[in-house]
Structure formats: structure tokens, C-alpha cells
Amino acid sequence: AQKVTQAQTEISVVEKEDVTLDCVYETRDTTYYLFWYKQPPSGELVFLIRRNSFDEQNEISGRYSWNFQKSTSSFNFTITASQVVDSAVYFCALSEVDSNYQLIWGAGTKLIIKP
Amino acid sequence: DTGVSQDPRHKITKRGQNVTFRCDPISEHNRLYWYRQTLGQGPEFLTYFQNEAQLEKSRLLSDRFSAERPKGSFSTLEIQRTEQGDSAMYLCASSFVGGNTEAFFGQGTRLTVV
Numbered sequence: 067a068q069k070v071t072q073a074q075t076e077i078s079v080v081e082k083e084d085v086t087l088d089c090v091y092e093t094r095d096t097t098y099y100l101f102w103y104k105q106p107p108s109g110e111l112v113f114l115i116r117r118n119s120f121d122e123q124n125e126i127s128g129r130y131s132w133n134f135q136k137s138t139s140s141f142n143f144t145i146t147a148s149q150v151v152d153s154a155v156y157f158c159a160l161s162e163v164d165s166n167y168q169l170i171w172g173a174g175t176k177l178i179i180k181p
Numbered sequence: 182d183t184g185v186s187q188d189p190r191h192k193i194t195k196r197g198q199n200v201t202f203r204c205d206p207i208s209e210h211n212r213l214y215w216y217r218q219t220l221g222q223g224p225e226f227l228t229y230f231q232n233e234a235q236l237e238k239s240r241l242l243s244d245r246f247s248a249e250r251p252k253g254s255f256s257t258l259e260i261q262r263t264e265q266g267d268s269a270m271y272l273c274a275s276s277f278v279g280g281n282t283e284a285f286f287g288q289g290t291r292l293t294v295v
Contacts, residue, residue: 101283109270111224111286157223166237169214169284171223 072172089158101159185287206275216272
């Protein structure tokens with residue numbers, strides 16, 4: 067069974083629109099961590115955020131915000147006022163105690179921001 | 182420290198040849214991971230080290246693949262008798278042990294087997 071699901075394979079929006087990338091996870095651990103990474107065309111995976119399972123507070127960092135809801139096992143990522151430079155593949159990942167903290171990756175969502 | 186570095190960035194090799202990649206992690210990190218990524222897919226776990234000990238190796242990993250981290254610092258990944266299906270981006274990442282710190286990735290080595 068897939069533990070991290072990113073149902074949106076590709077999203078295309080026009081610059082300045084808001085966009086939300088969905089991430090749904092599955093775990094039996096009570097202690098786990100969720101991550102978002104960005105992979106621009108250059109290929110390097112860039113860390114964006116880490117949340118632990120005990121902290122459901124939403125987080126905002128500039129134009130980026132994350133909505134963590136344990137009730138729906140979701141950790142969604144919103145970009146406000148998108149820019150062309152936001153174009154990339156975005157990966158959601160899960161790390162669990164039972165998996166010795168290895169990262170379990172979603173399939174990624176390709177985000178295209180059109181000028 | 183400038184982050185995780187990988188060498189080479191690109192490698193083209195003929196089928197049947199051996200190749201070796203190097204990864205230098207962030208110096209204070211004790212955990213080092215190798216992943217493989219093909220186009221349109223997420224990273225696929227290959228193996229990881231905690232200090233110099235190789236703690237886990239993916240069941241999907243052929244015995245043509247071997248990794249070392251001899252002194253708990255840099256690591257090498259060797260692929261023997263390369264096949265066209267080995268063509269991929271090979272990513273290295275490092276972190277502190279435990280889940281409460283993120284993994285930092287290098288820029289990857291893109292392997293093309295012709």
C-alpha cells in the first residue's frame with residue numbers, strides 16, 4: 067500500500083494564482099515526520115519544511131504555507147501568488163520510527179507556472 | 182560547509198563497464214543515503230549508512246551495486262557491469278540520525294549507459 071500519495075501528477079496555473087498541492091499519508095506510528103521537498107529543473111532536491119506528528123500548527127513562510135491535519139492524514143502545501151520560479155516538481159515524504167526514519171516518498175507533483 | 186557534494190555530475194558509460202560515484206556529506210552528519218531517481222518518479226531508496234556501518238540495503242538492489250563509507254565520512258557507490266536500465270540520477274543525502282532532522286541532498290550524478 068502506498069504510504070504517501072500525491073494524487074496530482076501535474077498542475078498548471080497562471081502566474082499570481084494560488085495553488086495547493088495535496089499530500090495524503092498513511093502510518094501506524096504515533097511519532098512520525100512529514101516533509102516537503104522541491105526539485106527544480108536543475109535536479110537538486112531542496113528541503114522546504116519538516117513537521118512532526120505532535121505539532122499540527124499550520125506554518126507560513128513567505129508565500130508558502132502548509133496545512134497539517136491528522137484527522138484526514140493530510141499535509142497540503144499552498145503557494146500564494148505563484149511565480150514562474152516556483153515551477154518544479156514537489157515531493158511530499160514521510161519518516162517513521164518503524165522505518166528507522168527513512169524517507170518514504172510520494173510520486174511528486176509537477177507544478178507549471180505560466181507567465 | 183557547502184553542503185552535500187557529488188562527483189561526477191554526469192557520467193556516460195558503455196554497457197558492461199563499471200562506474201563509481203562519490204558523495205561527500207555535510208561533515209557533521211552521521212547518516213548518509215543513496216537514492217536512485219528515474220524520470221517522472223520519486224527517489225527510490227538504495228542504501229544507507231550510519232557512520233561507517235551500512236544498516237540497510239534495498240531488496241531491489243542488484244548485487245552489481247555496492248556502496249562503502251570506509252571512515253564514516255565520504256561514500257562511494259559502485260555499479261559493476263552496467264546495464265541500460267541503470268541509467269538514472271543517483272542522489273546522495275545526509276542527515277543526523279533520527280527523524281527530527283531533514284536530509285540534505287547533493288545535486289546528483291546522472292548516469293547514462295549506452
